[in-house]
Amino acid sequence: MTNRSEAGWNFDNSYAWLPKTFYSSLNPTPVSKPKLIIFNEKLAESLGLNGRNLQSEEGTEIFAGNRLPDGAVPLAQAYAGHQFGHFAMLGDGRAILLGEQITPDGKRVDIQLKGSGRTPYSRGGDGRAALGPMLREYIISESMQALGIPTTRSLAVVTTGEDIIRETLLPGAVLTRTASSHLRVATFQYAANWGTDEDVRTLADYTINRHYPDIEENENRYLSLLEEVIKRQASLIAKWQLVGFIHGVMNTDNMAISGETIDYGPCAFMDTYDPATVFSSIDRQGRYAYGNQPYIGGWNLARFAETLLPLLHEDEKKAIGIAEDALAGYNEQFQSYWLAGMRAKLGLLNEEKEDETLIADLFKMMHAYQADYTNTFRALTFEDYEDTALFGSKEFTQWHEQWQARRGKQEKSNELSHQVMQSSNPAVIPRNHRVEEALKAAVEEGDFSVMEKLLQVLAKPFAHTPDQEEYCELPEPSKTPYRTFCGT
Template structure:
C-alpha cells in the first residue's frame, strides 16, 4: 500500500481549501497516536450526502473532482489535516474491556464552519495501535449501513454523527466470508466518548482526566466554565443530552444494538452504527443485535442502559466531581426528568396532542399495549394514524379508519383504542387539518429498514451502486410521501424476516 501523497501546494479545488484545525491534536501525546491512513487501492466514490457536504461549506460539485476519491480513501491527505487515532477504554456488554481506541478510524481534524468546528474521521482506513490484532478495515456492507443510517437519523431530527461520503475499493477483507473494503467519512463536532474518560480514570491518571474534561468544556460547552462547579455541570449536561437522544430513539423506534460505553458520545450524539434496527412489528423486548445473546440492549432496556452508562461515566469523573451520592444525585436529577419530559413530548406529538392533559399517560400506556399485543408495524401505525379525522360517523368509520384498521389483528381492541384516542382529541383546540399536518411532520413515512439497506448492499456487491443513491434520496425527506418510493412505505417483504445483523454488521 502506498504512503499517502502530500497535497499539491497550488490549491485550486474546494476540497483543498477546507480550513482544518485539529484541536484534539493539541492535547498531550498520550491521548492519541499520530499516523497516516493506509489508503485503498483503486478507490471509487460511491455516494455523498448533499446535506453533510453543505455543513462544511462545500457544494455537490466538489465531488466531481478526480482527487476526491483519493482524499477520502486516505491515499492523499487533505491540506491542513493531522491524522491521528484516539485512545479510549470502556465497558462492553456491561463488562470492563480495558483499553480500546480508534482501531480502524483516523481523525483528520476539524473543518472550521460558521456554526463551529466539525471533525472529519475516516472509518476503515487501516490498522492503528488500538486495532487489537484486527485489520483496521471496514467492509462495504457495514459502511453502506452506517452511511445511510447516519443521514437518515439526521433527517429525522435525531442527534447523531453524520456521514459525508462513502468510498469503496476492490481490496479483499475477510470477515465471516471474503468481502471488499470501504471507508465512510464520519462527521461530528467531537468523537470524545464516555470511554475516553474511563480510560484515564482506570489508570488513576487524574491530571489527564482533568485535561480532557477541560478540553470538552472549553471547546464544546464553554458556558459551563462559569458554573460554580464546572465538572459537575459537565456531568449533568451529558446526562441531559443523553436523555434527549434516548427519548428520540424510543419515540422513533430506533435500536442501537451496542450501547457500550465506548459507543456513547459525550455530546449526546448517536455514535457508531453497527447492528442497528428500526422497530417494525412492535415488540418492546426486541433484540436487534444477533450477537447480544443475553438481550442487554433490547429496545425496552435502552433508557436504563443509558442511565447505567452515565453512572460509569460519573464514576470515572469522581476525582473531579465528588463522592458517589453526589454523582448519583447529579445524574438522576438530570437524566430521569429530562428523559421522561422529552419522551412524553415526542410521544404526545406522534399522537397529535399539543395540549397536556392528565389522561395522556393512560393513553400512552394503552397505545403501547395495543402495539405490543397486535405486533403492529411501528412506523406504519403512526403514519396511518396521522391521516385519520378526529370525528367520524359510525356508518363511515370502517371505511375511513381502514388505512390503520386493516393492520389490526384484533379489530375490537383496535376500535376501542381509536375511540379512546378520539375522545382525547376532543380536548384539543386545533383543527383536523392543523393536527394532521403536524402529525405528518412528526411521523415519518420512511425509516431505514434493514431490508432497504440489504437491498442496497446486494446490488452494490454486484457493481450496481444506484440503490444506495435511491435509498439515500428517499431518507433525506422521510416525512414527505413521494412517487417512486411506495415500496419503502409498505410492510417488509417476507424475505426480510431472515435478515440478521450482529456486531460484524
C-alpha cells in the first residue's frame, strides 16, 4: 500500500541502481499497534514533507513500516567491517532504507527505518528496537545538530504495540532516521572482500557523484576521494572532542563516508574531564575512550584506504605509498581543526606559539581537579568561577593570569573575544542524568513531557539563558560509573 502524494514524498532511489550485491530488497515487517510518539516538524519541513499529513494515522503506518510511502524502494544495505578490531560480515540487521528524498533545495537525503524487522543480515537477531534507545538517538542526534556537528537526524519515533526481549521485556519502537547517505567505511570493506575491484570502483564512483562531485574531473579522483574523506573525518572528530562527546562504538561500520556522525548506541557526553572516560558497557579495554577517538579515526581511515588500493595505482607498492602519504596528513589536519576550535573556546582570535602549552596546562588542571568539561569553559566565558572545581587553586590563578595576558596580545576587542567564546562554548549538553531522567519518564511512565522540555533546551545550546541553568547542574555523586548500552 502507498500513501497519497499530499505527504510530499519525492523519492529518487539511486542506491537501488547499484549492483544487487550491495543490498537485499525487502519490505519492513509490519507491527500490530503503531503509535506516533514524537515527530520532528522542522526537519520534515526542510525535507519538503507535509508535517500535518504525516502526523495522521497514515503517516504513523509509514513510520512503523506498515505502509510504504509513494516512490519508496525498500532495501537493506550490505556491509562488513571491524568491530572492536575484529572483521566480520555485517549489514543492516534491523534497518530498512526506504529511499532517497529529494528536498526542495535539491539535496538527496536517505530515509531509513530502524527497528523495522529481520533482514538477511540480522545474524540471529530479532531486527527490532526498544523504545529507550530509539528515543536516546532522537535526543542525542538532534542535540548534535544544534551544536553544529554533522550528524544523521531523527524524523520520528513510533511505538509498535509489541514487546521485545532483551534482558527483560521492553516496549518496541521504530525510529525514522535521515542521513546524507548510509555509505560507510564498512560498505567499501564489503565490496573489497566479497566483491571485485570493479565493484569497489562502482561504489567509489557512486560515492564521488553523491558526496564529492567537485573531484570528478581530478587526475586521480580516487586519491581525491580518500583525501576528502580524511578531511571530513578529521573535522568531525575534532568537533566531538571540543564538546566532550564520546561515540562509544567507533567501529568501521559506524564511520560514514559523508562525514556525519552515525549510530548513537552507547554514546554519551563527558561530565568530569578525563581522557580515559568510557561509557560503553562492552568497551572493557577502553578502545573507544574519549582520548582515543582521534587515533581510532585514523585507524578506520587506514582500513578505508586499503579498500581503495586497486584504484589508486595498478602497482600495489605504489598504491600503498600513495595511500600512506594521504593518511599521513590526518593527524595534522585533526590537530589544526582541534586547535582552531580550542582557540575559539578560549577567545583567542589569532595564533601564538604558546597557545598549545596554555591549552595543555588547562586540561592538566581540569584532570587533576576533576573539573566538569562543559561548565569549566562556560565559567571561562562569563568569568564566573565560584562553582568550578578549579576556583581558588594556585595553579588556576597563575594560569588565568597567563590566559588574560595572552588575550591582551590580540588586536581585536575583548567584546569580540567574548562573543566568539559564547558561540563556541555551549551552556547545555545532553547530560547523562538528564537523558536518563527523560527516558525513564517516557518508557516507564508514558510521560514524554520531560523529554520534550529537554529537547527544547538542547535546541539552543549557545543561548545561555536563565531557563537553561538547571540543565547545567551536575548529577549527584554516584558510587558506580555511568554505563551505556548498544540496545541490540
